[in-house]
Amino acid sequence: MAAGIDDIAIYIPRLYIDAADFAKARGLDPEKLQKGLGVSQMAIVDTNQDPACLAANACLQIMQKNKLSPEDIGRLYISTESSFDESKAMNSYVIGMLEQVYGQGAFEHCGGVETKFACVSGSYALYDNTNWIRAGEAEGKHALVVVSDIAKYDMGTSGEMTQGAGAVVMLLNDEPRLLAFDPKVTATSIKDEYDFYRPFGKETPIVHGQYSNLLYMIQVRKALEIYKKRALSSGLMKLEPGETILDHMDYLNMHLPYSNMGKKALAYLVRHEWRQLPRWKKIIQEIGMSEPVPKDPRGTIESVLGDEEFMAKDHEFTKLFTKTREYQELYEAKLASSLIASKMIGNLYTASLYLGFRSCLEFEYQKGVDLNGKRVGFGSYGSGSSAMVFSGLIQPQYEEIVKNMNLEAELAPRRKLTLQEYEILHENKLSPEEPMLHTKREFILVDVNTTTESRGERRYIFNE
Ligand code: HMG
Numbered sequence: 101m102a103a104g105i106d107d108i109a110i111y112i113p114r115l116y117i118d119a120a121d122f123a124k125a126r127g128l129d130p131e132k133l134q135k136g137l138g139v140s141q142m143a144i145v146d147t148n149q150d151p152a153c154l155a156a157n158a159c160l161q162i163m164q165k166n167k168l169s170p171e172d173i174g175r176l177y178i179s180t181e182s183s184f185d186e187s188k189a190m191n192s193y194v195i196g197m198l199e200q201v202y203g204q205g206a207f208e209h210c211g212g213v214e215t216k217f218a219c220v221s222g223s224y225a226l227y228d229n230t231n232w233i234r235a236g237e238a239e240g241k242h243a244l245v246v247v248s249d250i251a252k253y254d255m256g257t258s259g260e261m262t263q264g265a266g267a268v269v270m271l272l273n274d275e276p277r278l279l280a281f282d283p284k285v286t287a288t289s290i291k292d293e294y295d296f297y298r299p300f301g302k303e304t305p306i307v308h309g310q311y312s313n314l315l316y317m318i319q320v321r322k323a324l325e326i327y328k329k330r331a332l333s334s335g336l337m338k339l340e341p342g343e344t345i346l347d348h349m350d351y352l353n354m355h356l357p358y359s360n361m362g363k364k365a366l367a368y369l370v371r372h373e374w375r376q377l378p379r380w381k382k383i384i385q386e387i388g389m390s391e392p393v394p395k396d397p398r399g400t401i402e403s404v405l406g407d408e409e410f411m412a413k414d415h416e417f418t419k420l421f422t423k424t425r426e427y428q429e430l431y432e433a434k435l436a437s438s439l440i441a442s443k444m445i446g447n448l449y450t451a452s453l454y455l456g457f458r459s460c461l462e463f464e465y466q467k468g469v470d471l472n473g474k475r476v477g478f479g480s481y482g483s484g485s486s487a488m489v490f491s492g493l494i495q496p497q498y499e500e501i502v503k504n505m506n507l508e509a510e511l512a513p514r515r516k517l518t519l520q521e522y523e524i525l526h527e528n529k530l531s532p533e534e535p536m537l538h539t540k541r542e543f544i545l546v547d548v549n550t551t552t553e554s555r556g557e558r559r560y561i562f563n564e
Contacts (some may be wrong), residue, residue, distance in 0.1 A: 102456040103233040104276035104492055105226075106242070107501055108458050109162035111154050112266040112445055114514050114537055115144045118523045122261070125519040133261050139358030142446035144517060144525060145250055148532040148544040151182040152190050153560065154267035155248035156197035156543040160273060162244070162269050163198075170198070170206035171302070174241030175229055179215045179450045181298070181482075182250045185556060189214035193558060194246070197543045200562045218296065219355055220482025221521035222247035222450040226270065227490070230281050233274050243272040249449035251357075254304045255526055262358045264446020268454040277497035279476060284334045286490040287326035287474060289319050296483035303528075305483075312483055313361065314401050317368040319487035320354075320479045324369060327489040344373040349477035351460055354432045356452040359442040364480060366435050367422050377428070389413075414490045436462035441507055453480050461498070462505040472496050539563060 119133040119140050133139045145154070155178055163173075178190040191214055195207045215221040222245065229243040241467060248267035253259030295312035298305040328345045331337040337348045346352070346369065354362040374380050375391070384390060392413035394404050405411065421427055441459035448455055457476065471494045481489040515537060517525070524530060532545045542563050549557040 101234050101236070101274055102276065102280040103230045103274055104272065104274045104280040105212040105270045105278045106494050106496070107162055107166055107267060107271040107278065108278040108454065109158050109165065110266060110268050110451075110455060110510065111158035111161065111457060113143050113145045113149055113154065114513055114539065115146055115517050115525075116445075116514050117144055117517050117519070119261075120481060121516075121519055122522075126256070126260070126421070130259075136338045136360065137261060138363070138443050139236055139261060139446060140443045142333070143265045144263070144522060145265045146535045146537055147525065147530040148535045148546065149265075150184060150545050150558070151180050151248040151250055151265075151267070152178075152184075152193040152197070152558070153543045153545055154250075154438040155180075155190065155246045155269070156194045158246060158248070158269040159194060159198060159244055160201060160543070167203070168242065168271075170202050170210065172242055173207070173244055173426055174238050175232065175242065175243040176207070176210050176212040176246070177215060177225040177229060178212070178246045178248060180248050181216060181218050181221070181449050182248070182252075183214065183216065183326065184558075186300070190248070191246075193560070197560050197562070200543075200560075209473045217486055218482030218484050218493055218515070219249075219449045219452060220480045220486050222454065223478070223480035223488045223490070226272070226281075227286055227488070229272050233256070233272060238274065241273075245270045245449035247448070247454055249451055251447035251449050252304055252526070253307065255523065257307070258309050259305070259307045259547050262447050263483075264448050264452075266445060266448045266451055266455065268448070268451040268458065270454065276476060277495055277501055279492040279498075281490065281492040282331075282336055282475075285327055285330045285336055286488065287323045287330055288488050289322035289326070291319065292482070295485055310405055311401060313364065314405065315483075315485055316357075316481045317365050317402070319480055319485055320365060320489065321372055323487040323489040324479070327491075331491075332405060341400050342378050344377060346370060346373050346430075346434075346477070348475065350434065350474035351438070351464070351476045352479065353438050353453060353457045353460055353476055354435070354479040355481040356439065356456050357447045358448075359439040362435055362439050362442070362456070363422070363431065364418075366431060367418055367427065369479070370427065370430065371418075371421060383421070383424055383426060387417065389417060389420065390548040392417055395530065408470065437467070444507070450482075453478060459507065460503065461494075461502045462507060465499075465502045465505070471502070497527040 123130040438456040438460035
């Protein structure tokens with residue numbers, strides 16, 4: 101049975117900070133953000149928004165657009181790492197909000213949980229819900245998988261350049277118009293790590309930035325190895341001599357904590373795949389230097405990062421490799437379109453990969469590419485750490501959905517924050533009654549209870 105993504109909707113907060121303003125205020129070269137990281141704007145939540153509001157706004161949008169009623173939804177899963185309760189699941193808040201529009205009890209039999217594994221948990225939720233459909237348990241109902249996050253780092257840290265906020269919701273069913281997942285190929289890797297984590301009670305994460313960059317690439321590569329074995333043994337793909345598995349993916353969508361991480365990860369994966377192939381000889385000749393090897397090739401991530409000579413040479417090699425015609429062609433054809441939205445919005449943690457997927461569909465369609473039957477490979481990564489690699493085929497009815505995608509229009513009207521306003525919001529100096537914007541027809545947070553007996557209870561309204 102086919103199962104996959106039928107439709108996708110996004111909700112992005114209307115406030116943002118501009119990378120150039122931000123760089124100026126922090127004494128950084130704006131080029132570091134714009135060119136070095138690929139960050140132009142970062143979406144910021146208002147005082148009356150939390151990840152549950154973002155998720156509920158995205159859900160309402162996809163339900164209204166598809167004229168779905170609550171009885172049509174068998175499952176609603178929320179994946180987030182911006183959770184604000186240790187027990188009450190975020191889907192419960194979201195259902196509470198949706199029932200303000202659809203009526204109390206309307207979602208009474210809609211199952212679901214909140215899932216957590218940093219940025220990768222949405223991919224696990226998609227996989228589990230796809231299998232719920234494949235198993236025949238859905239009985240004609242749809243699943244909603246929502247990925248919603250606020251990527252917030254301490255002020256003055258290097259992570260502060262890679263913030264953002266937003267929610268993506270995906271409607272899953274057995275007749276998906278957008279993408280049907282390839283069965284029996286989903287692959288994972290997992291390792292107990294501390295590259296990025298957020299201990300209980302702390303609003304922002306503890307981050308080892310360069311360590312996290314390298315770990316992300318290693319973990320995704322390990323998952324890709326398993327994906328490869330599964331794709332070959334299941335008969336999904338057959339490799340001719342000189343081919344790599346990546347030749348059989350038309351698009352590669354990567355987790356995007358900042359858009360250039362996608363470029364970094366693609367270059368890393370492609371180097372690993374091409375190294376074994378006859379084409380590599382020509383590439384090495386074109387680059388004019390041999391591929392550097394760390395002093396201790398079997399060493400730890402720390403030893404590789406600490407090998408300064410290797411790191412400098414490897415950086416130089418990567419830069420030259422990414423300038424080769426072969427890599428440029430692959431980058432333009434398979435990755436570039438997925439990076440556009442990330443540059444304008446920033447990191448959405450769990451939602452970043454799926455914002456990238458949406459961006460890929462919209463901007464490839466705008467190029468005039470016929471997307472029917474194209475295979476999309478996904479490289480999902482969550483700190484702490486786990487990666488998941490999987491794929492799917494774009495379906496014949498994709499155009500019905502993609503022709504109406506318009507990121508610019510969906511983001512507008514946005515308001516640019518001054519750095520002073522941004523810092524006030526960042527430091528939580530205002531209450532939900534003091535928003536920067538007064539939006540209409542959206543769910544907003546009105547109050548968080550502070551009394552001993554009801555501490556933490558949240559009240560939301562639909563702002564008519
Ligand atoms: P940094 O260390 O300050 O930056 O912070 P850098 O020195 O690595 O510079 C970044 C890039 O800008 C480099 O490009 C520089 O060369 C370039 P590259 O060499 O990599 O191609 N650059 C310039 N370019 C033009 N003009 C200039 C200039 N200066 C420098 N003047 C870091 C970067 C990502 C480490 C930091 O922002 C950070 O810690 N971010 C948060 C952690 C993160 O995003 N990690 C990514 C991998 S882990 C992950 O994705 C999981 C995550 O999403 C969480 C989850 O799973 O839940 C984060």
